[in-house]
Amino acid sequence: xxxxxxxxxxxxxxxxxxxxxxxxxxxxxxxxxxxxxxxxxxxxxxxxxxxxxxxxxxxxxx
Amino acid sequence: xxxxxxxxxxxxxxxxxxxxxxxxxxxxxxxxxxxxxxxxxxxxxxxxxxxxxxxxxxxxxxxxxxxxxxxxxxxxxxxxxxxxxxxxxxxxxxxxxxxxxxxxxxxxxxxxxxxxxxxxxxxxxxxxxxxxxxxxxxxxxxxxxxxxxxxxxxxxxxxxxxxxxxxxxxxxxxxxxxxxxxxxxxxxxxxxxxxxxxxxxxxxxxxxxxxxxxxxxxxxxxxxxxxxxxxxxxxxxxxxxxxxxxxxxxxxxxxxxxxxxxxxxxx
Numbered sequence: 001x002x003x004x005x006x007x008x009x010x011x012x013x014x015x016x017x018x019x020x021x022x023x024x025x026x027x028x029x030x031x032x033x034x035x036x037x038x039x040x041x042x043x044x045x046x047x048x049x050x051x052x053x054x055x056x057x058x059x060x061x062x
Numbered sequence: 063x064x065x066x067x068x069x070x071x072x073x074x075x076x077x078x079x080x081x082x083x084x085x086x087x088x089x090x091x092x093x094x095x096x097x098x099x100x101x102x103x104x105x106x107x108x109x110x111x112x113x114x115x116x117x118x119x120x121x122x123x124x125x126x127x128x129x130x131x132x133x134x135x136x137x138x139x140x141x142x143x144x145x146x147x148x149x150x151x152x153x154x155x156x157x158x159x160x161x162x163x164x165x166x167x168x169x170x171x172x173x174x175x176x177x178x179x180x181x182x183x184x185x186x187x188x189x190x191x192x193x194x195x196x197x198x199x200x201x202x203x204x205x206x207x208x209x210x211x212x213x214x215x216x217x218x219x220x221x222x223x224x225x226x227x228x229x230x231x232x233x234x235x236x237x238x239x240x241x242x243x244x245x246x247x248x249x250x251x252x253x254x255x256x257x258x259x260x261x262x263x264x265x266x267x268x269x270x271x272x273x274x275x276x277x278x279x280x281x282x283x284x285x286x287x288x289x290x291x292x293x294x295x296x297x298x299x300x301x302x303x304x305x306x307x308x309x310x311x312x313x314x315x316x317x318x319x320x321x322x323x324x325x326x327x328x329x
Contacts, residue, residue, distance in 0.1 A: 010116060010176075017173065039308050045315075
């Protein structure tokens with residue numbers, strides 16, 4: 001396909017677009033994995049939210 | 063199902079995580095498919111009689127400009143939801159939308175410059191449209207900087223929401239900058255500024271000014287990138303909910319450790 005005399009501008013536009021959107025998607029995916037891993041580590045340590053811990057405590061009381 | 067029940071259902075972060083987890087892969091897949099189809103139609107459309115092949119830039123520039131503004135409208139709408147209705151997910155939505163809107167605004171500025179050089183003979187002019195979109199980009203950066211500069215999350219959310227609502231004036235300004243505004247029954251007449259940027263070719267009272275062979279690929283691309291925006295936004299909201307859970311667990315852990323320390327007999 002012949003993009004004419006302004007091919008560089010057209011290709012540069014699409015390249016920048018692809019890089020920025022790919023970087024944004026990669027950052028969101030990485031952040032999701034990172035937060036999930038942190039949550040798993042905390043839960044494995046037995047950490048629970050105050051509201052949940054409070055409910056659990058109440059349920060175990062005689 | 064009433065509106066209230068939908069709002070109530072989505073107000074629960076756990077329910078949102080479950081619902082969005084099921085929707086997100088389909089939404090992302092659909093977005094990619096529509097974008098690929100739109101770009102295929104765009105690249106096989108005939109070149110413009112004036113712009114030539116450079117019209118290919120329009121298929122990505124115009125959706126980026128629309129989504130940059132739509133992203134800010136979403137931030138402002140969510141901020142309103144936080145300040146007025148105290149919706150639990152409103153701040154999560156506003157926070158997640160800001161970087162995505164900023165990215166699309168940046169893309170609109172860059173692709174616009176790359177289109178402007180061969181068409182106008184310059185990458186940049188300080189005219190009303192280009193400058194107001196640059197201000198929109200800085201507004202996004204300001205919102206993100208303000209939020210990250212305040213450690214107290216509730217205060218950061220409120221202050222960012224106020225700034226977002228004040229900054230919403232930029233949206234009509236961007237629109238009016240090229241086309242002006244005339245509301246005869248209000249006696250309001252704002253002339254268009256002197257600008258190189260062409261007026262809207264799609265959303266006009268007298269119908270689109272683009273040939274259908276170029277209009278439909280543009281609309282497919284706009285739809286595809288809009289779906290992508292919402293997929294990224296949903297992912298950002300899910301990440302933010304996880305981040306807040308992590309923070310809540312850490313605080314609870316520290317509180318319990320302090321309580322245990324206080325209850326332990328002094329040696």
